[in-house]
Amino acid sequence: MKNLWIALAGVAILGVGFQVAVAKGPHAGAGATKAKVKYEDVQKILTVSCVRCHGAGRPRGGIELTSYETVTKGGENGPIVVAKDLKKSPLYLAISGATGYRQMPPRGPQLDAKDVKTIEAWIKAGAKK
Ligand code: HEC
Numbered sequence: 001m002k003n004l005w006i007a008l009a010g011v012a013i014l015g016v017g018f019q020v021a022v023a024k025g026p027h028a029g030a031g032a033t034k035a036k037v038k039y040e041d042v043q044k045i046l047t048v049s050c051v052r053c054h055g056a057g058r059p060r061g062g063i064e065l066t067s068y069e070t071v072t073k074g075g076e077n078g079p080i081v082v083a084k085d086l087k088k089s090p091l092y093l094a095i096s097g098a099t100g101y102r103q104m105p106p107r108g109p110q111l112d113a114k115d116v117k118t119i120e121a122w123i124k125a126g127a128k129k
Helices: 002-023 039-049 068-073 090-095 113-124
Strands: none
8 A cells, every 4th residue: 555655656756747848848838028019019909909999080099900000000109019129119018017097008907918918029129110
């Protein structure tokens, strides 16, 4: 009986070890931050989650999120993206829950962490087209 428990514990430890090995595999951490981000990927996120309020008709806050040109133009209160400067980019601040910014989208669901990372990486890399 004792041996059975030792065997089971061994299997459990191997299992955990295996999961750690998988988590540290070649794909772990290779998220959007490292991969090259295309504006196209950013627009996809905006189209799904933001354009219903920030569309061409009557964009809220004067912020139209339908194309590279309108996103980089900004809104009533000026630019929403400053290349390489997250702290000056309301586009990023509003989706990441920064204080002083209304969370976007206003009434959930919040963007996936992955999508926030994509937008973060795009701005960090220079907010290019
Ligand atoms: C339900 C409607 C709605 C949706 C969806 C929405 N917004 Fe907004 N957004 C607003 C309104 C209204 C304002 C302006 C007034 C305000 O600040 O409350 C605004 C303001 C903003 C601002 C300016 C914030 C500031 O404090 O300067 C940014 C940036 C912004 N939105 C980005 C986004 C992004 C990015 C998305 C998608 C992830 C999004 N919004 C989705 C309604 C929306």
